[in-house]
């Protein structure tokens with residue numbers, strides 16, 4: 001179970017459900033999948049490093065920790081982590 005720290009209060013991450021639709025959360029995940037398929041492990045994927053645009057666009061930012069990566073696919077640790085923090089069902 002994940003938690004967010006917002007304005008000095010701890011809130012359950014289900015706050016994401018109130019703000020982000022499944023489609024937008026899935027788009028963020030697919031963005032990370034493309035990054036992995038390009039051979040990059042972000043290494044700092046979290047909600048602070050995702051930009052969500054009002055039109056539904058998604059951008060992953062801050063590659064300061066990124067490393068080269070030969071992605072094993074859906075079982076990849078970071079991809080599984082991403083599904084968890086985006087509160088998407090496991091692959």
Ligand SMILES: [Zn+2]
Nearest residue numbers: 036071072076
């Ligand atoms: Zn990977």
